[in-house]
Amino acid sequence: MKRILCACYAxxxxxxFLSCCGKATxxxxxxxxxxxxxxxxxxDAKRAGYVVIEDGSVTCGEDAWQxxxxxxxxxxxxxxxxxxxxxxxxxxxxxxxxxxxxxxxYPKMYIFELSYxxxxxVVSHYEEEKLHQSxxxxxxxxxxxxETSDATYASYVRYVLVNDNKVTWSDIxxxxxxxxxxxxxxxxxxxxxxxxxxxxx
Numbered sequence: 001m002k003r004i005l006c007a008c009y010a011x012x013x014x015x016x017f018l019s020c021c022g023k024a025t026x027x028x029x030x031x032x033x034x035x036x037x038x039x040x041x042x043x044d045a046k047r048a049g050y051v052v053i054e055d056g057s058v059t060c061g062e063d064a065w066q067x068x069x070x071x072x073x074x075x076x077x078x079x080x081x082x083x084x085x086x087x088x089x090x091x092x093x094x095x096x097x098x099x100x101x102x103x104x105x106y107p108k109m110y111i112f113e114l115s116y117x118x119x120x121x122v123v124s125h126y127e128e129e130k131l132h133q134s135x136x137x138x139x140x141x142x143x144x145x146x147e148t149s150d151a152t153y154a155s156y157v158r159y160v161l162v163n164d165n166k167v168t169w170s171d172i173x174x175x176x177x178x179x180x181x182x183x184x185x186x187x188x189x190x191x192x193x194x195x196x197x198x199x200x201x
Contacts, residue, residue, distance in 0.1 A: 021060035024049030024067075027079045037111050037126040042085055045111065051082040055089070056153065056194040065191060069159070072116040072139060079115040082190055114161075114190055121161055123188055134188055136161035142169035152200040159191035 025048050030036075036044070046052055051061035058065075061082075068080040088106035091099050112125045116139075124133045142158045147170075158169060167185055175184040 021052075022047040022049045024061065024064040030081070033081075033111065033113050033124060034126055034131070036081075040109075040111065042083070042107075042109060045081075045083045045109075048081075050111070051080060051191065052085065053083065053192060054085045055087055056192050057196070058191075058193045065159075068114070068116075069139070069141075072121070075118045077116060077118050079113065082112045082114060084110045084112065112190060123161060123190060134161075136188065137163045138165045139190075140165060140167075144169065147173050153194040153196045155195045157191075157193045158189055161188040161190055162186070 030048075036048075040048075042052070042054075046060045049061060049064055051065045052059050064080055065082070068078050071078040086106065086108045088099075088103055091103075094102075110125055110127070112123055115122050115124075121136045121139055122133060123136070124131060126132070138161070140160050140162055142160060143156065145155050146153050160169070160172065162172075163186060167187075172185050172187050178184070
């Protein structure tokens, strides 16, 4: 009986999860990126079928993302919108004074539009009313265990925009931490799905 109840509960959670995500709208039906940046809520983004990543975990739009990956791999022009949503998390993880200084800035939401023209990737987003755009040659997929033992997640899947398809995630991660001139590798993480350790999220 207990197994049946657990199975029913899991099924209910799956239905609730799927129901919050709308069918992805076609790019030609999208509202202007500035408009959605200024006006969309997290729920709006989900209803529109955007790829939604909350605190490092994908919660909506997985199919839309995989469609984009498949099309770009075939050098077919395509576009996708990706939302990065961040909660402030557990106050105990912060210095109390610092927490008080930033708590009103959360949650934060950024909407990125990633386009591919058959030759290059362009990622665009608005921040403080200003449009930011960057071009990259490659979209790389990296998968592995957490980079450090004290990370709150056990493993990751990352899609990262780069200009050198020989670089590894270890190379990029090292460059971010290094103070040595020339170690930093230009990149833009666009999609992250973290598998958190039990009790850490």
